[in-house]
Amino acid sequence: MSSSIRAAACALMLALLGTAAQAASPPHLRKQGSATQLIVDDQPFLLLGGELHNSSASSLAYLDKLWPTLKAAELNTVLAPVEWDQIEPVEGRFDFTVLDGVLKQARAHNTRVVLLWFGAWKNSMSTYVPAWVKKDARRFPRAITRAGVAQDILTPFGAETLKADTAAFRALLAHLRQTDTQHTALMIQVENEIGMLPEVRDYSAAANAAWRAQVPAALTAYLAAHRETLQPGVKAAWESRGARSGGTWAELFGDTIETEEMFQAWHYASFVEALASAGKAAYALPMYVNVALNRPGKRPGEYPSAGPLPHLFDIWKPGAPSIDVLAIDTYFPNFIHWAKQFKRPDNPLFVPEANHAERPDAGADAFYAIGEHDAFGFSPFAIDDIKNGDSSLPQAYRVLKQLAPVINQHQGSGKVRGFKAPMSYEGVVDAAPQQVRMGGYTLNVSFNAPWEKLQPSEVQNRGGLVIQTGDDEFVVAGKGLTIVFGSDDGAQVGIEQALEGTYVNGRWAEGRWMNGDQTHQGRHIGLDGNAFTIQRVKLYRYR
Structure with missing residues (x-):
């Protein structure tokens, strides 16, 4: 074969491969039973991520030096900001050089990216807006306190702010659709930890006028349609006033601080909806918003008021229907308490910003969220700080990547359960054994051996997870779990076989046979307390 023919054949092959890549659907979310999965290149994708520090992706040279650390963390996805001030330094003129470089570096390291849009708000404040926005308070007005003091926070009632932010966000999505044919970018976060400080709401003239206006019919229609499942606070406020439509916020919900927070939440959600719907019209990537949690005993304004917190889901859901996920940012010890509240039939669990990546419990949190609540993704903050010392995350991710095909197959079927000892906000651990039923068996799970x-x-x-893969067969994975199996029909349960092993390209590769001391002579399954491991277990019954 001549060199010219070989060259032509190679060019044709590359073209065909490129066509195949482009033929795959863009990333999207898809229901499977009670779970929602992230679909990438037409296959379920378990997102094992890490969020960079806010400024790490703003310099390509700086980011390039981080890749050995990121790869050592065993993640498959990096969460990286896109700054409005960096992509639109001059109004109407967009520069995507840094964004394109981030995606190029990620592809070179076989890593996907979730983009975080730092637009009008980041951690409540408006510090990532371009200079031409910052310097023009007349065109881009600020939120005002009750005492009349302007804050460094853009008001959601500014029409020009919404127009400018929407234009930039739409341009970003259009650019991704045109240039990211490899689907490196999987999702996009719309704004960042929206919330009003230091007041419950904005008291600007435009905000006060909206406060006195009629409650939008879209909200009261949603409340009426979802009356049986409303959050207690919203339901009680609405029903105390007759559960009707028509009237101002105070007339329908009461003139309270809780109503003011609902009012502010609706207008934040409406702003976000305008961005998300415009962005999806350009390129329909999955979109989510994240939220800073509220501490116990704090009032709105003492925490970032009106973000997509669980007690405001019934405001955010109808206010921003183009948003696919209301996602949790969690830095508090009571992770389990919060994770439960973010998994709802209308809201899958995604954890884009968990407590810092170097924490020794990060791996257990990932196993719990994925196992118990069908989370399609988990990502701690400050992944660029991770080291091979105390952090459990790299080892946990290594095992979860092996398990991903099995997890994806069984998610949403009721055959996957996760386990972790709850901790209170004050740091008190409840180490009591946990009991669940799975397919005719009772599992008694403790976090230490006798x-x-x-x-x-x-x-x-x-922490860990259990997957029922057959009538009498289970995959048990994690660290430090001790599991005693019982039977629903009163029969005794024995361990026919327990095999330690790994999954290699989706296929089981067995290691040690664990039927002796490692199962305490057939009494229980025990996972190593010092490492994340996998066992395949087969049971039998006897009387």
Whole structure:
């Protein structure tokens, strides 16, 4: 074969491969049973991520030096900001050089990206808007406190602000659709941790006029249609006034601080909806908003008021229907308490910003969220700080990547459960054994073996998941779990076989046979307390 023929054949092959890549659907979300999965290149994708520090992706040279650390973390996705001030330094003139470089570097390292739009708001404030926005308070008005003091926070009632932010966001999505044919970018976060400070709401003239106006019919229609499942606070406020439509916010919900927070939440959500709908019209990537959580006993304004918190889901859902996920940012010890509230039939669990990546319990949190709540993704913050020392995340991700095909197959079927000892906000660990039923079996799960004497901090670093793969067969994975199997029909349950092993390209590769001391002579399944491991277990019954 001549060199020219070979060259032509190679060019044809590359063209065909490029066509195949482009033929795959863009990333999207798809229901499977009670779960929602992220679909990438037409296959379920378990997002094992890490969020960069806010400024790490603003310099390509700086980011390039981080890749050895990111790859050592075993993640498959990086969460990276896109700054409005960096892509539109001059109004109407867009520069995507840094964004394109981030995606190029990610492709070179076989890593996907979730983009975080730092537009009008980041951590409540408006510090990532371009200079031409910052310097023109007349065109782009600020939120005002009750005392009349302007804040460094753009008001959601500014028409020009909405127009400018929407134009930039639409341009970003249009650029991705045109240039990211490899589908490196999987999702996009719309704004960042929206919330009003230091007041419950904005008291600008435009905000006060909206406060006195009629409550939008779209909200009251939603409340009427979802009356049986409304959050208690919203339901009680609305029903106390007759559960009707028509009237101002105070007339329909009461003149309270809680109503003011609902009012502010509706207008934040409406602003976000305009961005999301315009962005999806350009390129329909999955979109989510994230939220800073509220501490116990704090009033709105003492925490970032009116973000997409669980008690405001019934405001955000009808206010921003183009948003696919209301996502949790969690830095508090009571991760389990919060994770439960973000998984709803109309809201899948996605954890884009969990407590810092170097924490020793990060891996257990990932196993719990994915196993118990069908989370399609988990990502701690400050992934660029991670080291091979105390963090459990790299080892946990290595095991979860092996398990991903099995998890994706069984998600949403009721055959996957996750386990972790709950911790209160004050840091008190509840190490009591947990019991679940799975396919005719009762599983009694504890976080230490009978002979272990563990400190609460050690228990907190343990967690795992169980997948029922057959009538009498289970995959058990994680760290430090001890599982005793019982039967719903009163029969005794024995362990026919317990095999330690790994999954290699989706195929099981068995390691040690664990039927002796490792199962305490057939009494239970025990996972190593010092490492994340996998066992395949087969049971039998006897009387």
